[in-house]
Amino acid sequence: MRIAVVFDTLYEGWEHPEHERQMAKEVAAWHDDEPEMEYQIADALRERGHEVFLLGVRDDLHHLTHALGEIAPDLVFNCAEAFHRNPALEYLVAGMLEAEGHRYTGSPPLSLLVSRNKAMSKKVLAYHGIRVPGFATYRPGEPFRIPKRLHFPLIVKPLQSDASAGIAHASVVQDPAALADRVTLVHERFHQPAIAEEFIEGRELYVSLIGNGDALDLLPLTEMVFDKEKTRPEERIATQYAKWDEEYRARRGIRNVFARPLARSVRERIDAICRTAFRVLWLRDYARMDVRLAADGEVWFLEANANPFISYGHDMANAAEKAGLDYYAFIQRLVDEAVERNERA
Ligand SMILES: Nc1ncnc2c1ncn2[C@@H]1O[C@H](COP(=O)(O)OP(=O)(O)O)[C@@H](O)[C@H]1O
Ligand SMILES: [Mg+2]
Numbered sequence: 001m002r003i004a005v006v007f008d009t010l011y012e013g014w015e016h017p018e019h020e021r022q023m024a025k026e027v028a029a030w031h032d033d034e035p036e037m038e039y040q041i042a043d044a045l046r047e048r049g050h051e052v053f054l055l056g057v058r059d060d061l062h063h064l065t066h067a068l069g070e071i072a073p074d075l076v077f078n079c080a081e082a083f084h085r086n087p088a089l090e091y092l093v094a095g096m097l098e099a100e101g102h103r104y105t106g107s108p109p110l111s112l113l114v115s116r117n118k119a120m121s122k123k124v125l126a127y128h129g130i131r132v133p134g135f136a137t138y139r140p141g142e143p144f145r146i147p148k149r150l151h152f153p154l155i156v157k158p159l160q161s162d163a164s165a166g167i168a169h170a171s172v173v174q175d176p177a178a179l180a181d182r183v184t185l186v187h188e189r190f191h192q193p194a195i196a197e198e199f200i201e202g203r204e205l206y207v208s209l210i211g212n213g214d215a216l217d218l219l220p221l222t223e224m225v226f227d228k229e230k231t232r233p234e235e236r237i238a239t240q241y242a243k244w245d246e247e248y249r250a251r252r253g254i255r256n257v258f259a260r261p262l263a264r265s266v267r268e269r270i271d272a273i274c275r276t277a278f279r280v281l282w283l284r285d286y287a288r289m290d291v292r293l294a295a296d297g298e299v300w301f302l303e304a305n306a307n308p309f310i311s312y313g314h315d316m317a318n319a320a321e322k323a324g325l326d327y328y329a330f331i332q333r334l335v336d337e338a339v340e341r342n343e344r345a
Contacts, residue, residue, distance in 0.1 A: 002051045004073040007038035008082040009056030019054035037311045044331035059084040076104035088160040105338040107306040111282045115306040116160050118195045128280045130301050133197040140187040153199040156182040158190040164240045172234045201233045202294040207274045208319040210286045212341050219319035227253025269299050285337040288316050
């Protein structure tokens with residue numbers, strides 16, 4: 001197939017040949033440093049015999065439309081996580097693909113928008129009986145109020161970011177003054193509303209799904225584990241450092257592993273919740289859910305990632321590998337899901 005890999009990039013003005021060179025460089029140096037996700041995907045697609053075009057998006061939708069018109073791909077592999085460096089505008093790329101009639105992998109604009117908004121998605125999930133933490137949202141300039149039903153400790157996050165941007169130990173706040181400070185920090189640093197959620201103490205589980213409709217596969221669960229001697233309970237969260245800084249992870253005893261044993265009833269509940277979430281958020285082809293399992297066995301839904309990180313050696317690719325799909329087969333499977341979905345439509 002002719003596949004255009006569409007991704008957000010910081011390299012201004014780069015066309016396919018420049019990305020091709022960069023990709024070759026990064027793939028050759030894989031053992032020292034992971035290549036960008038889009039290059040890993042392109043490499044896998046090429047390995048599978050596809051004709052691959054690299055199309056980086058920055059802030060010019062016209063360029064995207066024009067370039068896709070020239071390439072005329074059979075399928076777009078959409079791994080754009082932002083537009084104009086703004087993750088909240090991620091849906092625009094899918095919107096454009098939709099408008100131009102391209103077939104593409106992954107979720108439609110609606111699900112990208114709703115699942116990225118940590119408040120809106122929780123409302124939809126709660127309607128369907130999924131347990132989500134209580135929360136309040138704070139838009140810049142609005143009067144600061146704390147709903148009576150909300151109980152400290154709270155965790156304050158940017159409403160529409162991902163990859164743990166803006167999440168540190170200081171995000172967990174114990175009183176109104178600290179809440180106000182952290183909300184202000186989110187407004188100033190991230191230029192978007194803040195969400196303050198009730199803090200759920202518990203295990204941190206990641207659930208990857210591939211498929212559509214009734215043919216939805218739940219991959220083996222992964223888990224972020226913390227050294228209990230080196231952390232207090234409210235420090236056992238996926239902060240930016242905990243997720244991305246290898247040295248910090250080693251020092252703090254933080255690892256991502258296949259989930260430690262779970263009671264069968266818990267497993268079944270997680271399975272049912274994640275399938276429901278996939279359906280009611282109108283997700284497509286693949287997604288990764290973040291849930292927390294409290295000591296009393298209660299499963300709390302944190303968020304659905306409609307456009308999850310799928311680099312080699314990270315949670316979703318590891319889960320796929322455990323399910324018998326090596327990285328190339330995993331990426332091919334996402335293509336197959338999109339193609340079959342389009343054929344059914
Ligand atoms: N309500 C919560 N209770 C406990 N921990 C939370 C809560 N919300 C977020 N966290 C912690 O912060 C991490 C990042 O939050 P998440 O909502 O998944 O944002 P992101 O989109 O950046 O991944 C979670 O993986 C979890 O460790
Ligand atoms: Mg998350």
